[in-house]
Amino acid sequence: MDAGTLVPQAFAVGAGWDVGGADDGAASDGHGRQQGQLKPGDQVTGTIWRRTIVALSKDGVRQHTSEAPRDELQMNAALGLLAGLLAALTFVFGAVRLVRPRSPEPFTWDPYGRRMLITVLSACFGAGLLTVWAGIPWPTVPAVVVPVVAYAAGVMYRGLHHGVAGRT
Known part of the structure; x- marks a missing residue:
């Protein structure tokens, strides 16, 4: 697998994960509105790029990090x-x-x-x-x-x- 390839994978949120950064674990819909809390054991889909999780998705709501590749x-x-x-x-x-x-x-x-x-x-x-x-x-x-x-x-x-x- 190429280090620059985006790979979506399903996994469970583990205890002690910082899944929300400044949002305290809240997923965002991209417009700043909070869409619920991620708790340990929740099933999410994470997108991995260059060995780093750059996006989390749960129930159709995605949260991206600043390291996510963008189409500019x-x-x-x-x-x-x-x-x-x-x-x-x-x-x-x-x-x-x-x-x-x-x-x-x-x-x-x-x-x-x-x-x-x-x-x-x-x-x-x-x-x-x-x-x-x-x-x-x-x-x-x-x-x-x-x-x-x-x-x-x-x-x-x-x-x-x-x-x-x-x-x-």
Whole structure:
């Protein structure tokens, strides 16, 4: 058996076990509500990961420890969105080069491309890290990043198109 494999096993709670940590033996439904006490002799299902019990379950109620593995899809969403936005950015810049090979401005690396790259990187990693740290679900990442990048692209394009922003 791999040390990183989750293994649910049924067992009886033994005397002297600290099954609840700060909750004094109470199982929680994940919303902070207490769902009864675990007593010695109670039949529970424990999930073992890397030789440590990381979750207890009794009557459909689960209590997890902080060591339980989590699916943190927020950064996966952020990296996937980063790849998609970079692909879209590359497509737009390439299409402009094909359509207008002699005058691709303002769709050049300096200054629009560099600014868009920094915007996309900052928005994706910023939103991804903030949602991981705050525990916000992963669908929030594209819901925040796409409008931010679209708005920034519009503001930069208008600024470059009307000559407001100078070259850096």
